[in-house]
Amino acid sequence: MIGLIGASGAVGRHTAAALTKAGVGPLRLGARRPSAIPSGPWPEGSETVEVDALDPASLARFSAGCTLLVNCAGPSYLLKDTVVRAGLAAGADVVDVLGDDPVHESLTRSGAVGPDRCVVLSAGTVPGLAGLIPLWLAGDDQTEGPVHRMTGYAGGLEHATESVAADIVLSLDTGGAGGERFGRPLAAWRHGRSVDRVLRVADGAEAPYFPHRVALHPLLTAEVERLAARMDLAEADWYTVFPGTQVRELFTALPTLPMDTAEQRDAVARRIRRAAEVDAAGSDPYYRMVFSLSGQDWARTCVVHSDNSYQLSGAVAALAVLDVLAGRIGRGLHYAAEAMDPHATVAALRANGDAEFATHRHTVALPDPGEMDTAVEDGEL
Numbered sequence: 080m081i082g083l084i085g086a087s088g089a090v091g092r093h094t095a096a097a098l099t100k101a102g103v104g105p106l107r108l109g110a111r112r113p114s115a116i117p118s119g120p121w122p123e124g125s126e127t128v129e130v131d132a133l134d135p136a137s138l139a140r141f142s143a144g145c146t147l148l149v150n151c152a153g154p155s156y157l158l159k160d161t162v163v164r165a166g167l168a169a170g171a172d173v174v175d176v177l178g179d180d181p182v183h184e185s186l187t188r189s190g191a192v193g194p195d196r197c198v199v200l201s202a203g204t205v206p207g208l209a210g211l212i213p214l215w216l217a218g219d220d221q222t223e224g225p226v227h228r229m230t231g232y233a234g235g236l237e238h239a240t241e242s243v244a245a246d247i248v249l250s251l252d253t254g255g256a257g258g259e260r261f262g263r264p265l266a267a268w269r270h271g272r273s274v275d276r277v278l279r280v281a282d283g284a285e286a287p288y289f290p291h292r293v294a295l296h297p298l299l300t301a302e303v304e305r306l307a308a309r310m311d312l313a314e315a316d317w318y319t320v321f322p323g324t325q326v327r328e329l330f331t332a333l334p335t336l337p338m339d340t341a342e343q344r345d346a347v348a349r350r351i352r353r354a355a356e357v358d359a360a361g362s363d364p365y366y367r368m369v370f371s372l373s374g375q376d377w378a379r380t381c382v383v384h385s386d387n388s389y390q391l392s393g394a395v396a397a398l399a400v401l402d403v404l405a406g407r408i409g410r411g412l413h414y415a416a417e418a419m420d421p422h423a424t425v426a427a428l429r430a431n432g433d434a435e436f437a438t439h440r441h442t443v444a445l446p447d448p449g450e451m452d453t454a455v456e457d458g459e460l
Contacts, residue, residue: 081400082107082145082171084132084162085152087115089240090176090203093393094151094400095121097431101401109141132158135165142169149400150175151393153242156249156261160185163198172197174399176392177246179206180256180301183412192412199408202399202415203392204368205233206302208383208424210416213306213370215425216381216438224374227313228444231303232286234293234320235366237387239355244348248338256301266299268307268315273299278316282327284448286320288369288382293320294327295448302416309417318448320367323358326351366391373444380445385434394433398424 081098085091086108095108095117104122109130116127130141132152138161142148148166152158155177163182166173175182178200185191192198201207209231217226239247250261267277278297286293295318307315321327329350337343366388371380385391399415402408408418428434 080105080107080145081147081149082109082142082166083149083151084109084130084138084141085150086110086127087112087117088151088153088242089387089389090392090396091151092117093390094149094176094396095393097394097397097433098400100431101397103397103400103404107141107145132162135161138162138165139168142166142171145169145171147172147174147400147403149173149396150178151396153177153240154245154249155179155242156181156246156253160191163200164191167191167193167196167198170196172403174199174202174396174403176203176207176396177201179261181253181258183414184256186412194410197403197408197410198412199399199403199415199418200413201302202396202419204366204388204395206300207415208391208395208428209233209368210302210306210414211419211421211424212368212381212383213310213372215421216370216372216379217310223377226310226372226374228373229307229310229312229315230371230445231315231317232289232295232320232369233318233367234289234322235364235388236322236359236362237355237364237366237389238359239352240389241348241352244351244355245344247351248344248348251333251338262298262300265297267297267317268299268304268312270313271308271311273304278318280331281448286318286369286448287371287380287445289320289322289367291322293322294330295320296330302414305414306416323355325354325357329354371445373441378441378444380439380441382437382439383434384437391428391434394428394431395424398427 087110105124108116108127110116113127113129131137142165148171150162160182163173255261265278266275281295283292284295303317366385368383
């Protein structure tokens with residue numbers, strides 16, 4: 080039995096659908112309101128069950144008898160390692176769509192992941208797929224020379240779920256390594272280490288392969304740092320992209336908003352959801368990631384396009400489940416971006432139609448944000 084917590088949510092329902100399409104089951108689909116779980120069709124023997132991810136007794140009942148537990152519930156920074164520990168206590172392997180650095184650090188300190196168990200964290204889009212695509216784009220053939228620099232962009236026009244909005248608010252104080260906030264604004268990777276205040280926020284900028292002018296917020300996350308170290312990069316920049324005016328104005332104001340009480344934080348989360356809805360109204364929703372790699376005399380870019388990030392996260396989570404079940408990810412505690420095979424993952428996402436991937440060669444590296452008109456494109460690979 081494969082247990083899936085958060086099956087009624089935007090990511091959970093896509094994960095369940097992807098697992099069903101892959102022939103994995105039976106599934107135990109859990110949510111606080113089972114009636115909100117889609118009716119399927121699901122694999123034979125599947126069931127829908129009420130579960131509260133914040134209630135240890137409820138989690139224990141749900142996890143009993145599961146060989147693998149998938150966590151798609153949120154807010155991730157509120158749940159922390161609660162779901163993972165419930166799965167481990169039931170003797171199950173665990174795939175967590177989020178479960179970023181705080182969960183990894185907690186599980187490492189406690190030694191909760193035994194030698195016979197597998198836990199995969201950050202098995203979504205960002206973090207997760209964002210740490211795999213640059214490795215795929217770099218490839219195994221180094222005849223052009225090593226990669227010196229990476230620039231990444233991620234964002235789009237889509238609704239913000241209740242959990243996502245809550246996690247955004249919580250990430251201002253938690254979610255990063257060592258008890259820090261999620262990511263370091265304006266920081267970048269330079270000469271083998273992170274450096275503060277290297278980049279700047281750009282409003283009304285042109286980002287490569289995004290259809291309209293956007294706001295670009297530099298954010299160096301622990302995943303980008305791990306990736307830069309793994310690829311031995313001299314430089315790495317990461318930008319969160321905000322195409323909508325309402326969201327970008329709200330995010331600019333976030334540090335000044337009162338968030339001392341739960342009521343104030345809830346109010347800000349509601350504002351985030353409303354801003355996203357206003358921005359998306361009357362527009363075709365989309366989610367896009369752009370990765371540019373460059374060496375001494377070469378450069379190439381990958382553009383990933385999906386209808387929304389939730390569907391893409393569900394697809395990545397399902398592939399992580401398949402990897403665990405097939406033994407392609409060994410025992411122990413892992414980040415998805417360090418455990419999943421980049422080439423196999425991209426090939427599966429392409430084959431399943433989960434996202435469109437386009438790669439381009441350039442005569443020179445893409446320019447910095449705001450100078451896109453000087454880019455030279457040589458065509459699609």
